[in-house]
Amino acid sequence: xxxxxxxxxxxxxxxxxxxxxxxxxxxxxxxxxxxxxxxxxxxxxxxxxxxxxxxxxxxxxxxxxxxxxxxxxxxxxxxxxxxxxxxxxxxxxxxxxxxxxxxxxxxxxxxxxxxxxxxxxxxxxxxxxxxxxxxxxxxxxxxxxxxxxxxxxxxxxxxxxxxxxxxxxxxxxxxxxxxxxxxxxxxxxxxxxxxxxxxxxxxxxxxxxxx
Numbered sequence: 001x002x003x004x005x006x007x008x009x010x011x012x013x014x015x016x017x018x019x020x021x022x023x024x025x026x027x028x029x030x031x032x033x034x035x036x037x038x039x040x041x042x043x044x045x046x047x048x049x050x051x052x053x054x055x056x057x058x059x060x061x062x063x064x065x066x067x068x069x070x071x072x073x074x075x076x077x078x079x080x081x082x083x084x085x086x087x088x089x090x091x092x093x094x095x096x097x098x099x100x101x102x103x104x105x106x107x108x109x110x111x112x113x114x115x116x117x118x119x120x121x122x123x124x125x126x127x128x129x130x131x132x133x134x135x136x137x138x139x140x141x142x143x144x145x146x147x148x149x150x151x152x153x154x155x156x157x158x159x160x161x162x163x164x165x166x167x168x169x170x171x172x173x174x175x176x177x178x179x180x181x182x183x184x185x186x187x188x189x190x191x192x193x194x195x196x197x198x199x200x201x202x203x204x205x206x207x208x209x210x211x
Contacts, residue, residue: 001024001026001080001082001104001105001208002080002081002101002102002103002104003020003080003081003082003083003103003104003105003106003107003208004082004083004086004087004103004105004106004107004182005017005082005083005084005085005107005109006106006107006108006109006175006178006179007108007109007110007111007193008110008111008113008116008167008168008171008172008175009116009120009164009167009168009171010111010116010117010119010120010123010164011109011110011111011116011193012109012111012119012193012197012200013084013085013109014028014030014032014084014132015197016109016200016201016204017030017082017084019201019204020082020204020208021082023210024080024082025079025080026079026080026081026082027076027077027081027082028081028082028084029068029071029072029077029081029082029083029084029086030084030085031059031064031067031068031084031085031086032084032085033130034067034071035049035053035059035067036125036130037130039053040130045063045067048063049063053157053158054157054158054163055163055166056158056163056164056166056167056170057166057170058088058089058170058174061089061091061092061095064086064088064092065092065095065096068083068086068096069099072099072101087178088174088175088178089174089175089177089178090177090178090181093178093181093182094181103182103187104187105187105189105208106178106179106182106187106188106189107189107190107191107204107207107208108179108188108189108190108191109191109192109193109200109204110190110191110192110193111192111193113165113168115193116164116168117161117164117165117168119134119137120159120164121159121160121161121164122134122135122136122137123155123156123159124140124153124154124155125153125154125155125156126146126148126149126151126152126153126154127151127152127153127154128146128149128150128151128152129146129148129149129151131146131147131148131149133146133153137197140153189207189208190207191203191204191206191207
């Protein structure tokens with residue numbers, strides 16, 4: 001399956017992508033992970049991306065499209081993939097179509113704005129290796145340090161409330177119109193995020209026709 005996951009920041013796309021990746025035996029391609037890795041490594045792309053991300057803004061299309069195009073040419077993508085965090089604008093969706101990549105389904109995972117603000121304030125990330133945690137939903141067994149490498153757990157700058165609300169506004173203005181773009185192709189399906197992870201997973205499976 002060649003799948004795109006849409007949804008506001010904090011909707012749970014990354015978690016559902018991980019579950020679907022294991023179930024379907026295909027890789028998840030997350031532009032967010034790629035960009036944060038570049039930021040940690042201090043690359044030119046990372047420095048550029050960081051200025052946008054910390055302000056709650058979208059990284060320019062030409063940067064993101066270039067990253068994704070390169071990734072989709074790799075051998076492991078031939079059997080399928082999950083795109084998480086791309087496309088984020090109609091222009092990016094059109095650019096993806098222009099590459100000739102066939103998409104089977106586009107899943108929109110929908111969660112109320114206030115729930116997202118609540119969720120994101122609890123997110124933490126390992127400063128050393130980037131492993132994600134949540135103080136409620138996925139805490140480290142070692143408290144404020146990473147289970148994987150013992151690194152310090154930090155709150156990302158883009159997870160403070162003001163920036164989160166800005167990111168949600170950006171999503172509604174710039175990314176939500178993609179739903180209409182893919183709805184016209186008959187590939188859009190919708191699942192509503194639930195309080196319990198298991199219930200959200202069921203909703204996603206049903207929307208994708210996997211149950």
